[in-house]
Amino acid sequence: MTSIATTPGATPVGIGLKAQHLAEIFAEGAGSRSGPADALAFFEVHAENHMVAGGPRRRWLERLRGRWALSVHGVGLSIGGPGPLDEAHLQRLVELLAWAEPQWFSEHLAWSSHGGAFLNDLLPLPYNRSTLQRVCSHIDQVQERLGRRLLLENPSRYVEFSAGTMDEATFLTLLQRRTGCGLLVDVNNAYVSAVNTGGDAWELLGALPTDVLAAVGEIHLAGHHAEADSLGAPLLIDSHSAPVADPVWALYERFAARLPQPVPTLIERDQQIPPLASLVAEATRAGRAQARAQQALVHRPATEPIEAAA
């Protein structure tokens, strides 16, 4: 197991593991030459892709973890759903995390299964007292079962609920304080959600109070593409199909200046996969941007302190 420490002034950066890049990554790992992946501190993998009994997908992780830290990112736990958590899936996670020994495990503030059908999407939930209570209870259950801290990711949102009574910053803040979980802040999701709900992305990133910022354990950056809604307004799709967009870079740098500690940052790309070196270049840019932002470390209190009674 390879682990990394977050030391001041150094931001660990990583990319999502893609099968297309394996040959190049492992050629470097053989020590014959240096290559782009040398600049990375970690790789992130989707938990469900590696829940296999044996074969190459296990072998990849065994080889990777000898040199890089691993982040395991789940998409199937359905933490935001109304039903009980899937016990069989929790057990798969226990087994995967036991042998992969990742440095971080993250999941989504979303739901993805109903009635025994897995829908393969991160579906939204309204933010209100009732869903807060349920998600907290699910997170407590996951953290207890896995014996480790979960990083919870803010989703990309396309619709809003009439039943919603809290904004996302309030929901995440209360949830973090009640469960002690960590947060995975996806800056692209924050941007996409803000545009899609007619808001300002800084509403989420600027409103997280200092104690909650200290729980941010990972940041995701990704690309999106733009469509239009029925009235012609932009509808951004979190497609992971393009390089990180300029407004997302700007938002990341502004957010990084608020962070009390360096936070590992990941470039996600799932469509139109570019060469390894391109993704590593984006990751390197993220590391530099965060270090630059933190050199001019400005700790500002949250604009609107969020009370536990909200």
Place this chain on the structure above:
Amino acid sequence: MTDPTTIGAFDAPTTAHWADLLLEPGDCAPAGLRSWNGSDPAQRFAVHRNNVLAGLCDALAETFPVLREVVGADCFGALALAFVRQHPPRHPVLADWGEDFGPWLDHIVTRSSDLAALPWLGDLARLEQLRQRCCHAADASALSPQTLAGRLAEPARLPHWRPGWHPAAAVWRSRWAVLSLWTAHQRQDPSQPVSLAGLDIHRPEAALLLRSAADEVLLWPLSASAAAFCAALASGAPFGEAQRLSLAEPGADSFDLVELLTLLLRHGVLVEAPPTRPSVPTPAPGGSLPC
């Protein structure tokens, strides 16, 4: 009936309703959604519908690349969409999904005039799905030279020996020449045409699938008798019983037992501790061939 989402609760009936709307044809959105500018929530909900359906169809395309090439991208897309709607994955590990695709295609080809000429589509799906299962099956230790030497030292007891069968090895059988078809589609440059010259699709074929030391799934053509022999070993039968079953196979042909055993030993298909049951069971062929 009151739409469950209108009363504000986000409960199991709500997500059931969402699941139905995401999977069923149509462009309806659940009640209880709004948008900041008054634009149509159904169009926004359709982003999720597209994520669900396109993502699952892409997963099927990844598992069944030759099937997709054979019927064409458009036809495959339509088949995949219909299958996803009827048989969504039961859990989030998609590597395990698609086992029902072959039997489902058997049913579809009997009801589609467009596909009636391709009755072997289900068996092609079984072959590709079996490749995936072998790829992700458990690891196991090959038979040690010491164990083998010990067994060979007692030839009289060999017929009673039940060697272990590697979880990542399996036997596939079809009444059609689907293995040859699959092989013809394996080419370095996908833009090159597929040569099917001399292929008689009505010829039965069988194959041994195994995972190599380099973690690649390899396919070896087997005669009907050799397939029966391997299938018997895979199901836990002792050597003597496997040989008897191979001779009893309809259309039994001769096969070189030494050559077959060499193949099984060289690739570690025979393993140390026999599992109580193989993790990759041999699927029944889709046609009428007895197995």
